Amino acid sequence: MNLFKISWKYLTFRPLSTGLNVFLLALGLAIITVLLLIQDQLEKKMNQDAAGIDMVVGAKGSPLQLILSSVYHVDFPTGNIPIDEAKKLSRNRLVKNVIPLALGDNYQGFRIVGTNHDYLELYQVDFSSGKAWELPFEVVVGAEVAKKLQLKVGDEFLGSHGISMGSHDHDQHNFVVSGVLAPKGNVVDRLVLTSFESVWYTHDEGEEIATEDESSPDSLTVLRSDLASEPSEGHDQFHQKVKTKGFPESDQPREVTTLLLQFRNPMAAVQLPRMINSGTSMQAASPSFEISRLFELLGVGVSLLQGIAVILIVVAGLGIFIALFNSLKERKYDLAILRALGASRMQLLILVFLEGILLTSFGAILGMGLGHGFLALLVSQSDQMMVSSIQPWIFLNQELWILVYALVVGVLASVIPAWSAYQTSIARQLTKA
Amino acid sequence: MLLQTSSLSFSHPGQSPIQFPDIHLNSGDSLLILGKSGSGKTTLLNLLSGLLRPLTGEVILDGKSLSKLSSHELDEFRGKKIGIVFQKPHLISALNVKENLQLVPYFSKEKAQNLDQLLIDLGIGGKAKSSVLTLSEGEAQRVSIARALAVSPKLILADEPTSSLDDEHAEKVIQLLKSQSEKIGAALVIVTHDQRVKNHISNFIEVKA
Numbered sequence: 178m179n180l181f182k183i184s185w186k187y188l189t190f191r192p193l194s195t196g197l198n199v200f201l202l203a204l205g206l207a208i209i210t211v212l213l214l215i216q217d218q219l220e221k222k223m224n225q226d227a228a229g230i231d232m233v234v235g236a237k238g239s240p241l242q243l244i245l246s247s248v249y250h251v252d253f254p255t256g257n258i259p260i261d262e263a264k265k266l267s268r269n270r271l272v273k274n275v276i277p278l279a280l281g282d283n284y285q286g287f288r289i290v291g292t293n294h295d296y297l298e299l300y301q302v303d304f305s306s307g308k309a310w311e312l313p314f315e316v317v318v319g320a321e322v323a324k325k326l327q328l329k330v331g332d333e334f335l336g337s338h339g340i341s342m343g344s345h346d347h348d349q350h351n352f353v354v355s356g357v358l359a360p361k362g363n364v365v366d367r368l369v370l371t372s373f374e375s376v377w378y379t380h381d382e383g384e385e386i387a388t389e390d391e392s393s394p395d396s397l398t399v400l401r402s403d404l405a406s407e408p409s410e411g412h413d414q415f416h417q418k419v420k421t422k423g424f425p426e427s428d429q430p431r432e433v434t435t436l437l438l439q440f441r442n443p444m445a446a447v448q449l450p451r452m453i454n455s456g457t458s459m460q461a462a463s464p465s466f467e468i469s470r471l472f473e474l475l476g477v478g479v480s481l482l483q484g485i486a487v488i489l490i491v492v493a494g495l496g497i498f499i500a501l502f503n504s505l506k507e508r509k510y511d512l513a514i515l516r517a518l519g520a521s522r523m524q525l526l527i528l529v530f531l532e533g534i535l536l537t538s539f540g541a542i543l544g545m546g547l548g549h550g551f552l553a554l555l556v557s558q559s560d561q562m563m564v565s566s567i568q569p570w571i572f573l574n575q576e577l578w579i580l581v582y583a584l585v586v587g588v589l590a591s592v593i594p595a596w597s598a599y600q601t602s603i604a605r606q607l608t609k610a
Numbered sequence: 611m612l613l614q615t616s617s618l619s620f621s622h623p624g625q626s627p628i629q630f631p632d633i634h635l636n637s638g639d640s641l642l643i644l645g646k647s648g649s650g651k652t653t654l655l656n657l658l659s660g661l662l663r664p665l666t667g668e669v670i671l672d673g674k675s676l677s678k679l680s681s682h683e684l685d686e687f688r689g690k691k692i693g694i695v696f697q698k699p700h701l702i703s704a705l706n707v708k709e710n711l712q713l714v715p716y717f718s719k720e721k722a723q724n725l726d727q728l729l730i731d732l733g734i735g736g737k738a739k740s741s742v743l744t745l746s747e748g749e750a751q752r753v754s755i756a757r758a759l760a761v762s763p764k765l766i767l768a769d770e771p772t773s774s775l776d777d778e779h780a781e782k783v784i785q786l787l788k789s790q791s792e793k794i795g796a797a798l799v800i801v802t803h804d805q806r807v808k809n810h811i812s813n814f815i816e817v818k819a
Contacts, residue, residue, distance in 0.1 A: 190703070
């Protein structure tokens with residue numbers, strides 16, 4: 178028998194009141210846990226995904242949208258820009274490197290990104306099997322794409338137009354998986370990467386077939402690249418190696434969706450945006466600026482949730498206080514008995530504190546469990562790429578603070594009951610009956 | 611001499627002081643404290659156990675003057691030397707029967723006697739694991755006697771232990787108190803106005819307010 182066991186017995190003696198208080202506290206702490214995890218990971222992830230990109234250039238529109246669509250691949254692209262203007266910009270002496278992107282297609286909800294090998298280098302990808310694309314229609318799939326869709330090197334699939342599932346298929350030419358990337362925990366995990374040419378040719382064919390009006394749905398098998406019924410123009414180009422650096426060659430007026438820019442020197446950050454925004458039909462946006470703007474916008478919601486969490490914790494604290502205080506009337510008798518049996522005032526003080534602290538510790542542990550569990554549920558239920566990349570089962574150092582909060586609540590809630598236990602006059606209690 | 615009091619008096623707030631007769635008890639002795647309701651019998655018991663401090667006079671138990679001990683020392687001394695049977699059993703309802711008894715050695719830091727045997731001696735051996743809420747009044751009172759005896763104290767104080775019991779149980783409880791305190795060689799002091807108790811113990815003092 179010891180104090181710990183006694184307070185444990187007292188707690189389990191009234192399971193409903195104990196359970197309710199633990200649960201209330203756990204809810205409050207769960208919200209804080211979820212917020213901590215999301216905030217930490219989202220911020221880390223967003224910074225990680227934007228690392229190495231000084232500026233994004235795309236069609237005019239919302240700069241936030243431009244960043245979201247071309248760096249994080251979550252929003253819709255703002256539109257396309259003519260390749261000539263893009264090329265002109267890339268020759269600017271302030272620009273160190275330009276990675277062009279062609280967006281707008283997807284496979285089963287995973288976005289297909291037409292680009293060059295610089296993009297692979299930007300994110301320092303590793304291949305778990307296969308290699309980078311060299312021919313048109315060869316693709317490299319991110320780790321998560323490969324896992325979810327069970328793709329391996331050599332597999333073929335058809336892309337669809339648009340950036341979400343359910344739009345019409347580009348049923349003229351199959352993509353062939355040439356490589357699968359190792360998981361990196363960044364945006365590339367969820368992308369299907371291919372050459373610029375692949376994206377262009379997909380769309381070219383769609384137009385050609387439509388005009389020639391032989392697009393019966395069954396014709397797709399016929400359109401394997403080596404069959405004779407291919408439209409005359411450009412069949413050879415399917416077997417030519419694609420450009421792995423810089424802009425792809427084309428004899429037609431082509432477009433790209435966005436450009437990821439790296440500056441040569443800090444001066445570029447001042448001069449380039451002004452030049453692009455006022456002197457061209459394109460717009461420039463800075464990832465870091467737009468992200469901080471986004472977090473500012475999200476901040477309101479986060480503070481609201483934090484407020485709710487604090488209220489829940491305070492209510493739980495009050496609940497624990499009231500439970501301890503109420504039970505003290507009957508308990509005063511028990512305490513007097515314990516004193517009569519030889520317990521010191523200090524032991525009784527500890528007993529009451531121990532009870533409050535035990536209660537809140539359980540709340541804290543349950544709260545963290547709930548928080549992680551809830552996040553895991555959220556992640557598993559979400560199609561949103563950004564959310565689904567969050568790891569629900571990593572533990573942060575800040576979560577130790579949750580334990581501290583909980584213990585503070587426990588101590589605060591126990592102070593008055595414990596003091597009144599300390600003050601209990603045994604003789605008066607025992608003879609009152 | 612195990613227990614000795616001299617010229618004890620106590621004053622409840624706003625009341626005139628009560629003078630108590632002196633008590634001299636040896637190990638193994640029994641004593642009744644008689645008196646009308648409100649005459650201060652229980653107050654005397656509380657003075658003997660150190661739960662109250664007297665206005666004048668002193669209590670010497672086993673060679674120690676209770677008034678010379680600090681409140682912390684007194685708590686420990688009480689736990690080791692004195693077993694108290696209250697008017698009502700006052701068991702801790704969150705704990706089962708055996709756990710209620712185990713509290714005593716824990717808080718008094720004194721070695722307990724064989725608790726299972728004690729429960730068997732008191733005729734409640736089968737109830738060791740029961741919740742105290744399931745006990746009848748007589749059983750609960752016997753558990754509280756077992757609790758008073760748990761660490762074999764020198765002095766057993768009982769405050770109207772039979773007042774809420776029927777004849778049969780009252781008889782049993784007195785018998786048990788007598789036999790058990792003789793067995794461990796403790797002095798027994800019972801506060802009562804119950805005729806059934808007087809039949810068993812002849813030695814008494816009377817408290818008059």
